[in-house]
Amino acid sequence: MATLILVRHGRSTANTSGVLAGRTPGVLLDERGAAQAAALPARLAGLPLAAAVSSPLERCRETLRPLLDARPGLALHTDERVSECDYGDWSGRKLAELVEDPLMEVVQQHPSAAAFPGGESMAAMQGRAVEAVREWNARVEAEHGPDAVFLMCSHGDIIKSVVADALGMHLDLFQRISVEPCSLTVIRYTRLRPFLVRLGDTGDLASLAPREPRERREAAQEAADEGRAVVGGGAGAP
Template structure:
């Protein structure tokens, strides 16, 4: 079956502002995010791609644009099912402020029970993303053969939930997974099971260096939405 190359979008203006963007319109890549996107074509230059699939949000489409420019024949499809989690009333709020909400403890430790006020549940988020990937896998297999690869650009929590599904992990464990902006995660699907070939690969180790005020490392909490990555 198909090999899925999952790309988290490049760093966005919301990431650097510490804001949970969700589906808020008008959130674009910042200068670093644009540079990350510009480097993407070279990073996967050796991989033939059957097609590209993007979340409809601007930061994902902007991340894929350099790749599309480098491969003029690459077909781009958009799928709302791999769009960011609908954080509802949390959208547009500062993460530091949200850390004080009682719901955050549920999001961190029991995400399968977490539902955002005015938005969706994390369980529903994972279900729609997994359904989308299964359908795209089948389409790629039918149209391009079962050894084809395709690229999909989505969001931190979506990527993490797809990795958890591929590894057979309960959603309640998915906060143990971390993916940097514009990192590449690769899952090869087979008839009987998926294989995780890469996880959050950025090609460097800058993100491993200690950094002051690191919410994730310091508190033990995962950054909802994925965070801004290494400075």
């Protein structure tokens, strides 16, 4: 079947302010995120793209705008099923304060049982995203052939959940996966199994460098250092 390139949106203003954006309207790319988006056409220059699919949220559409400008013939399709997780009452709140919520332990250790108050469950999030990916794979292959490559721009937790499905991992293990802003994750689907070809590829190894002293780290980075995943995906390397 077709090859899928999953693009996480560029770094957003919510990422850098440590806020869990969710589906809050008006969350845009920050300066670095805009630069990441501007670099996307060159990173994908050698690939013929059969289609582009996006979450309806502004930060994803902003991320794809330079690519669409560079490829006038590439049509953009919007799919609600790859929109951000509906974090409900958690949306718009600081991640540092959410760490104290008892639900956070469930989100970290047993996400298949986590349901956000006023929002959706993480299991439902994964179900709709995987359904969308598989339907788009079938559609792209039917229209463009089995060697077609297509792109989908979405969000950290969505991409992690799709990767977990592709690897046959239980959702309870998906917090072990990390995808930075504007990273590329590639899954090649075949008749028998998917193959994970790239995971969170930014072409940049800066995030592997030693960290600053603990007292100067962002709260989100402290959480990652302590083994907790950053809900929503985090801001990436400093």
